[in-house]
Amino acid sequence: MTGNQKLKSGISTGACAAAAAKAAALALFKNKYHNQLTVTNPQGRKITVPINRYIKIPDGQGAVVIKDGGDDPDVTHGLEIIASISRTHDGTITIQGGEGVGTVTKPGLQVAVGQSAINPVPLWMINNALAEVIPPDTGCTVTISVPGGEAVARRTLNPRLGIVGGISILGTTGIVRPMSEEAFKNSLLPLIDMAVAHGYDQVVLTPGRMGVRWATNQGLPEKAVVEMSNFVGFMLEGCVARGIKKVLLWGHHGKLIKIAAGIFHTHSKVADARQETLAALAASLGAGPAIVSNVLACTTTEAIVDILTQERLTKVLDLAAQRASARAAIHVQGKLVVGTALLNMKGEVLAADRPARVIGRELGWHISL
Template identity: 45%
Template sequence: MKRPLRSGYTTGACAAAAAKGAALLLRDGQPAGTVTIALPSGEEARFTLHRQEREADSATCSVIKDAGDDPDITNGAEIVATVASLTGESSVVIVGGSGVGRVTKPGLAVAVGEWAINPVPRQMITAAVRSVFPEPASVQVAIAITNGAELAQKTLNNRLGIVGGLSILGTTGIVRPISARAWTDTIDAAIDVALACGSTTVVLSTGRTSEVVAQTPLQLPEEAFVMMGDHIGYALASCSRKGVAEVVLACQFAKLVKIACGHEQTHVSSSELDLQMLASWVRSEPRISGLESRARQANTARQLLEDSDNDSALIELVAVRARAFARKLAPESEVKVLLAGYDGKVLYFA
């Protein structure tokens, strides 16, 4: 019997916990083993504190992020907060430190030029510090992520316009295991950035290989290219909802067949059924009806395409059906299909 998947905490929740630990150390002069913070839902969460250092007018504390069973690039990262006393009017000033990025492109939740610490984490950090230093105290909170710049190289942050490190994120404080939320949030953010940068066309690719193939003929700014992975339905609906004028679906043949078969999620394991459906389409198309037996015997869609020597009628048959399905999901956008060949060439674009 499989054990239940374990939830974890966002970078925002970890930053708030580290900030509270640092505030307590600054106030009391004694390190605490754990802290409890309030999450946006009203629940409370307890965090074990890691590194703790006290100086004359500041204190530093860190939390090791536990993302639970979610495959998160920041799982195990050290989230660090330094709280320092300020003079002047009552305030909690939040800044970024080493490993936290800055926003360089419009369309994100934080303005250009600001540290990439999102609004809800800012609220959580402020509340955590205020529970220790109530008004009218004035303090600065600097949030850092150990090795954050290196970890950021494994994300899409640079394309989104977050440079120099990672973002401090989270709307609930909790990371749900193996959920698609992190990916779909990134899709939404990427589309927002594309629109804010003036792009009227968004290229949705299922993977980096397809994206690279699409970049040369389309000659669009990098912000226009959005990696959607398997989230076809979500990405198309998001483009339509946000008013994207033109959407280009960039993918290879196997994914294109899945879209043509009506799958909003292309990770679904129904390859055999998809090939049988494709075979029935081939049978009804006189130009390629001779490929029916190959379609029924093929192990993969890629095998059929290669066995057909990239037959243009076969490609068009699938592309037209895929485009028709995509247009149902994105009725407010004009949808085109770009088929990336397995040899790195564009096989179809219309």
């Protein structure tokens, strides 16, 4: 792709659902069948959405929109978003989730427990689209379905968020911006909200699902374990904004060692310095030039740990944990108490500073102080 080539935006599941509902309503109430329709987002922007096909259902009508992620496709790209509509006689409009749309089972999200996982903006867009075409005082039930949504949802954060049975119908603008790291970052914040909703003011931040498994295996409560991906600084700031008091940084030493160097976006394309950081710490504890050179020559941090073990320099890892905690606390201007635990690929703890042990014990981790 050249630097001048413009990336194509996509359409959110929420905008797809709104367009499908509008198409189904037009077919049912006005006998009109469109190849594309426009829906409006809360900012007033008109979004044009292709209609894939129509489905005849008993006592109603259905319409299908194919989810298009644009040039930043996610796991929902290509799924069918189906709206089925049928008349009712009570004058009210009911919008519900069907096959492949998840149900919220845990507090702390924008949608109440027991409700279909259709977020507020998509719900607003669906209601707004229906209001444009449904005759006054006319009642109907609209069901949003996503065939295959339950299987796809297993590859999302929904299981961690307590959304079962399918995907969420999402979107704040109706548009999916290509290459949006910001959207991914924001999708992680509800995990902090959920921890707060369950009464926690201290959480475990870990890079990914492997860290979640290691944490729960050690007795830490799953509801207090939050995936942060590579966005350490962003998630620390998110914790502060939500009233969290203490954070335990928990994960593989190869990822968390970067925090000890003051790196708060840990993707390898952004910053690395793993070897250099461990080499500098080893030198500060008395390692000679030969050991430092060997550390710098390693291609993995596992190999570095082997060298440190052979040279009886495992205190380097203790120092790394302490420095990671200190740098993280500085990053949020001391608004969090931070501890760090470094683990190997077996989920075994290689080093944990005292704040990590205190926070961990308070959360149920059985470790000595």
